[in-house]
Amino acid sequence: MLIVPEREIATLMTRAAAFDAVEQVFAAMAAGDAYNFPVVREAIGHEDALYGFKGGFDRAGLTLGLKAGGYWPDNLEKRGLINHQSTVFLFDPDTGQVRAMVGGNLLTALRTAAASSVSIKHLARPDARVIGMVGAGHQATFQLRAALEQRDFDKVIGWNLHPEMLPNIEAVATEAGLPFEAVELDGMAEADVIVTITSSFAATLMADHVGAGCHVACMGTDTKGKQEVEAALLARATVFTDEVAQSVSIGEAQHAVADGLIAQSDVHQLGAVINGTHAGRISDDEITLFDGTGVGLQDLAVAAAVVDLAVEQGIAIKVDF
Numbered sequence: 242m243l244i245v246p247e248r249e250i251a252t253l254m255t256r257a258a259a260f261d262a263v264e265q266v267f268a269a270m271a272a273g274d275a276y277n278f279p280v281v282r283e284a285i286g287h288e289d290a291l292y293g294f295k296g297g298f299d300r301a302g303l304t305l306g307l308k309a310g311g312y313w314p315d316n317l318e319k320r321g322l323i324n325h326q327s328t329v330f331l332f333d334p335d336t337g338q339v340r341a342m343v344g345g346n347l348l349t350a351l352r353t354a355a356a357s358s359v360s361i362k363h364l365a366r367p368d369a370r371v372i373g374m375v376g377a378g379h380q381a382t383f384q385l386r387a388a389l390e391q392r393d394f395d396k397v398i399g400w401n402l403h404p405e406m407l408p409n410i411e412a413v414a415t416e417a418g419l420p421f422e423a424v425e426l427d428g429m430a431e432a433d434v435i436v437t438i439t440s441s442f443a444a445t446l447m448a449d450h451v452g453a454g455c456h457v458a459c460m461g462t463d464t465k466g467k468q469e470v471e472a473a474l475l476a477r478a479t480v481f482t483d484e485v486a487q488s489v490s491i492g493e494a495q496h497a498v499a500d501g502l503i504a505q506s507d508v509h510q511l512g513a514v515i516n517g518t519h520a521g522r523i524s525d526d527e528i529t530l531f532d533g534t535g536v537g538l539q540d541l542a543v544a545a546a547v548v549d550l551a552v553e554q555g556i557a558i559k560v561d562f
């Protein structure tokens with residue numbers, strides 16, 4: 242078995258490699274070559290933690306495995322650890338033998354940022370110039386850094402429930418040489434692309450906060466009950482997702498579907514746009530919305546890529562098992 246420890250991921254994995262792995266696996270899912278297993282996610286009644294498993298099999302990439310982990314809300318304050326903790330296990334699809342154990346914390350942030358970034362590549366207007374961030378926590382910085390690579394943005398605007406966290410994303414804008422402006426939610430109407438990445442359980446971004454032609458990537462809602470945007474926004478938008486079953490049950494679309502504002506058939510796979518079987522955005526005025534729920538196959542794709550890199554560079558630790 243190979244081990245790639247968490248401490249090695251930062252030097253091995255690049256945003257470009259994560260982007261390619263996620264784009265390919267979304268395409269494989271839409272082509273029917275890869276599928277995700279049902280997600281297990283449990284409130285374990287200890288430390289307020291949510292813990293679970295996300296797994297799947299990619300027949301095209303021959304990647305089989307799962308990510309085990311979850312969200313410990315007090316980790317940062319109590320222990321100086323990040324709130325998301327996860328580990329990826331890969332198995333040999335020919336034999337069922339364990340192939341690798343890979344640190345999943347940084348990979349989760351990179352694969353989540355890659356997902357919204359893939360959505361921006363395929364759905365945002367080519368002339369998008371202003372990007373808006375709703376959220377300024379741990380994931381937000383990764384989201385912004387990856388998103389900025391997709392269009393020739395000239396300004397970053399941001400809103401966060403806790404304004405004292407906004408310097409996190411301002412620093413990323415500054416690092417990219419772009420001006421940053423803190424705005425109220427109605428100021429988001431200026432944005433051509435909006436990324437929402439919060440742990441909210443009630444809508445903060447309303448339908449009338451979003452301007453015509455905007456692409457919205459909703460990345461925070463990955464559990465039943467969470468919500469970042471008003472359900473009416475999904476009714477106004479053309480809705481895409483990583484995985485339709487997750488979108489309507491644990492993603493942002495759960496609320497619009499439950500309220501009868503959209504049907505499951507109104508939610509399209511982003512992979513179909515990548516494969517060219519869905520046209521994607523068809524007009525400059527259209528609002529497109531990507532409901533990024535986070536699928537196990539994304540984790541497996543980036544973990545498999547990092548194992549290959551670790552083997553190539555002689556960094557993977559080999560143990561008898």
Ligand code: NAD
Pocket residue numbers: 312324325349353375376377378379380381401402403406438439440441442443445460461462463533534535536
């Ligand atoms: P974090 O704890 O570092 O940051 C939380 C963010 O949410 C902060 O910006 C905070 O101000 C904001 N927030 C908290 N309560 C809020 C509320 N009631 N209303 C509006 N905003 C609120 O968390 P993080 O690591 O940045 O993760 C953010 C979210 O992304 C979490 O919900 C996490 O589960 C989700 N997530 C999704 C995926 C995916 O694949 N879709 C992957 C990883 C994380």
